[in-house]
Amino acid sequence: MQEFIVGKRADIPDGKAIAVEAGRRAIAVFRSGEAFFAVANACPHKGASLCEGEFLKDSKVVRCPWHHWNWSLDTGELDADPRQKLRRYEIAVDGDDVILRI
Ligand code: FES
Known part of the structure; x- marks a missing residue:
């Protein structure tokens, strides 16, 4: 497992997302309060960029910007068909650092 520091907590405002590169992977990191989520x-x-979608932070759902499919950041599931899943990654906060593990 590799760790990447994606930034400081303050670099990701509450209710927003940032795009990061970790190795060859493009990852979107979302923040809802003190909870962070990392997904492909x-x-x-x-293939739309999910960090450009609408983030419904209270329900921890991202709505894709192209066709408006809703993905749960908690489970990775598509709301209309939970058999379809979004790739999720482990993310943690250590002090002020937000750390991605892949
Ligand atoms: S590309 Fe995301 S719903 Fe179509």
């Missing part, structure tokens, strides 16, 4: 930054449907 490519919608499984047609």
Whole structure:
């Protein structure tokens, strides 16, 4: 497992997302309060950048910017069909650092 420091907590405002590169992977990191979520930054449907979608932070759902499919950041599941999943990654906060583990 590799660790990447994606930034400081303050670099990711509450209710927002940032795009990061970790090795050759494009990852979207979302923040809801003190909770952080990391998922592949490519919608499984047609590849849209999910960090550019609408983030419904209270329900921890990202709505894809292209066709508006809703993905749960908690489970990775598509709301209309939970058999479809978004790739999720482990993320943690250590002090002020936000750390991605892949
Ligand atoms: S590309 Fe995301 S719903 Fe179509």
